[in-house]
Amino acid sequence: MKEDYSDIINLPHHVSKNHPQMSMMARAAQFAPFAALTGYDAVIHETARHTDKQVELGEYDNERLNRKFAELMDIVHEHPEVTVAYFKPDKCKAGGAYLTVSHRLKKIDTYEQFLILDDDSRIPIADIVDIQF
Numbered sequence: 001m002k003e004d005y006s007d008i009i010n011l012p013h014h015v016s017k018n019h020p021q022m023s024m025m026a027r028a029a030q031f032a033p034f035a036a037l038t039g040y041d042a043v044i045h046e047t048a049r050h051t052d053k054q055v056e057l058g059e060y061d062n063e064r065l066n067r068k069f070a071e072l073m074d075i076v077h078e079h080p081e082v083t084v085a086y087f088k089p090d091k092c093k094a095g096g097a098y099l100t101v102s103h104r105l106k107k108i109d110t111y112e113q114f115l116i117l118d119d120d121s122r123i124p125i126a127d128i129v130d131i132q133f
Contacts, residue, residue, distance in 0.1 A: 051095030
């Protein structure tokens, strides 16, 4: 028995006259039911997603921020335009992202410790790293 396939190695590839060729996507899809770990790709993607670590402000930065808040408290009734840089914790994993928003200040909730902007977004005062007005 020959095992080197020399009798068929140079024959042309067979193309069916009755059935159209299957696309590569359809070929791959027929093996989808055999995926061993359903949802594994989503877990890998979530694990690979980058989050920033929240940095703790130093004493000088805290004093500077406190002075700005004191100034802002004096003019809050004027509803000034503010640009706020703050840390937003991630809901799914450790860390989060630093964001910057610009809006008019609606009010400062001193009881619950939030800045409330004119678009009704609420920024926790403890997460603010800089504010300009």
